[in-house]
Every structure is written in C-alpha cells, then in structure tokens.
Amino acid sequence: MRTPRVRACLDVCASCESAVIVALDAAVAGIPVRADPITLDGPSELRARLEGRMTYNLVGHPVNGRFLVERIPELVRHRRHPVVAAHRCPGPVPVTAIPPPTDIRSAGSGACSSGDIPPF
Ligand SMILES: [Zn+2]
Known part of the structure; x- marks a missing residue:
C-alpha cells in the first residue's frame, strides 16, 4: 500500500x-x-476503468489534508473512501464550483500551500 x-x-x-x-x-x-x-x-468506476482512466481513493480529512491513492487491485475491492477518476476533458465540474483561493486557504491546515509542492 x-x-x-x-x-x-x-x-x-x-x-x-x-x-x-x-x-x-x-x-x-x-x-x-x-x-x-x-x-x-461501483458502476461509474467500472465505466471509468473501461474508458482507460485510472481511479483513486481520496483519503484523509478536509481539514488535515487529503491525498490521492491509486486503486491497485488490492484496494479496488474495498470502498472505504471516496473514489475519483483521472480527469478527461471536458470535465464534469465547471470552474465556478471552486471557491476563491482565499476561501481555500482559510479552510485550515488542510489547505494547499507552497509546502505541498514537490522539490523538483
Ligand atoms: Zn480538462
């Protein structure tokens, strides 16, 4: 894992x-x-997989941070976390559904910051 x-x-x-x-x-x-x-x-995940899109568990907590974990065969049998699929254009959620950046940063320590950017 x-x-x-x-x-x-x-x-x-x-x-x-x-x-x-x-x-x-x-x-x-x-x-x-x-x-x-x-x-x-389940059926939507199967459809995404048949389209060639990877699926991921969205683990963690909104305040402390969330992470994407690939649903490898050992994980795909269980559904303990929300499951999302790799993006394919056009996406199902319009940009207007995202709160302004100031709202995201004020959500607590789970908000994204420059410390989350990998060093490469
Ligand atoms: Zn797109």
Whole structure:
C-alpha cells in the first residue's frame, strides 16, 4: 500500500477550465494526477476503468489534508473512501464550483500551500 505525501489541491484544467483535483499518486516517485472532483459508485468506476482512466481513493480529512491513492487491485475491492477518476476533458465540474483561493486557504491546515509542492 502506498503512502501519499503530497496533499490534494483543487485546481483548474488548463485545457477545458473544469475543476480538477491535483496531487501526486504516491509518496515516492509519485506521478502527478489530475482527477475529476466527482465521487464514483461501483458502476461509474467500472465505466471509468473501461474508458482507460485510472481511479483513486481520496483519503484523509478536509481539514488535515487529503491525498490521492491509486486503486491497485488490492484496494479496488474495498470502498472505504471516496473514489475519483483521472480527469478527461471536458470535465464534469465547471470552474465556478471552486471557491476563491482565499476561501481555500482559510479552510485550515488542510489547505494547499507552497509546502505541498514537490522539490523538483
Ligand atoms: Zn480538462
């Protein structure tokens, strides 16, 4: 099981201007992931997988920080966390659904900050 290190942040897709969740998918050699901020049920996750999109557990707490963890075969059987899928343009959530940055930063220590940016 992978241990995430970088907190998930809300952002805007540069191509379609939809809301996306941005995070690394792993603590070591993590790959940047952009995911749609929509929780999937079982059939929706299966549909996303058949479309070739990876799915992730959104673990953690909104105040202390959330992380994306790839749903590897050992995790895909369980549904203990919200499940999201990799973003594909156009996304399902318009950018207007994201609160202004000042609201995100005032949400507590779980908000994204420059300390969440990997050193590369
Ligand atoms: Zn997009």
